[in-house]
Amino acid sequence: MKHPEVTTELHVIARAPFTLYYEGPATSLSATNKVGQFDILPGHADFFSVLNPGEIVIETGGEPVSFTINNGILTVRDNQAMLFVNM
């Protein structure tokens, strides 16, 4: 399994078809899938998941960004997390 270099920042893009919820650096991202609740931290292994309905929380170092989703897909690759939600 590929492990990216140790880093303190994750780049997150979170969007719905007509809405950009967040794009920028983050310290963590929390969501829920069929397996349970999970957090993505900087340096996380490559990841591909179907998300359950619920709340997404992105810790940005300042004010956290949170929003509710009906459905979603999360992919993490090379320390970049892409959230596609409410499709």
Added chain:
Amino acid sequence: MRRPSAIEKEAGQIETVQDLTGVFESLASTQVAKVKSKVELSKEFFRLLWQRYSSIRVDPAVRITNRELGDEQARKVLVIISAEAGLSGDIDIRLIETMQQNYDPKTTDIIVLGSHGASMLTQRGIPYVRFFQVPESDSYIDVSPVIEAVLPYTQIIVYYEEYVSLGVQNIKTIDLISSLRDMSEEASEDAMTAAETIFEPSINEIADQMEITMMNLALSQTILESSLAQAASRFNAMAVAKKRAGELLGDYQLEFHRAKRAQSDRQLREVMTTLKKKHKRQGELI
């Protein structure tokens, strides 16, 4: 010649029509701007999601064509995306006429989106198996009932309206499954393999979910594109109607001035005749 007051009354009505078409024209213009920005955002969303989907290297065409087919196994379906209401110029008529060229009732069923298209099909005696209202596009477009209805068919052809520019809108068709296959072949993203990636809950469940999501999005794109083309067509129709009303108003104003002048001339002639008669009578008396 008609009375000026009657002409003035009719001109007032034309002026109201001109004002109304102006309002519709302005509304259509706002709608074009609003939907255009949504189309751009949605296209970008689809592109990014497709990149990630293609990275898991599951051929969507194979998965979709391997699905369990219903009773309609040998049949194909034409999905027509029309406007929910009229006042869209001639674009829906062109849509139906284009569809008719490839329609064979023996092998094909029709599913129609939009009340305008449904009523035009009924007027032409063309049967359809399902009707759906055009989903609202304010937040996101839920096309899952439509996808559920089309999945049992072997071929899914979507007829929709494409916005080229404010002045030009075309009728387009896509084969929903083939278009997904073509996009899959163009995939450029590096593969995400099970050896390097954690798939939750599993790669197969993800692929199933993604497949339906991509079909939903592809269909949503055509609905949005149609909505944009309809708004542009409405704008054109209203601009033409406003221009015609303006020309008609000009004609009425000309007719009004002529009638007014004729009335004034007639009154003057009557005064002159009366005066002449009066002078004549006075002369006779003297």
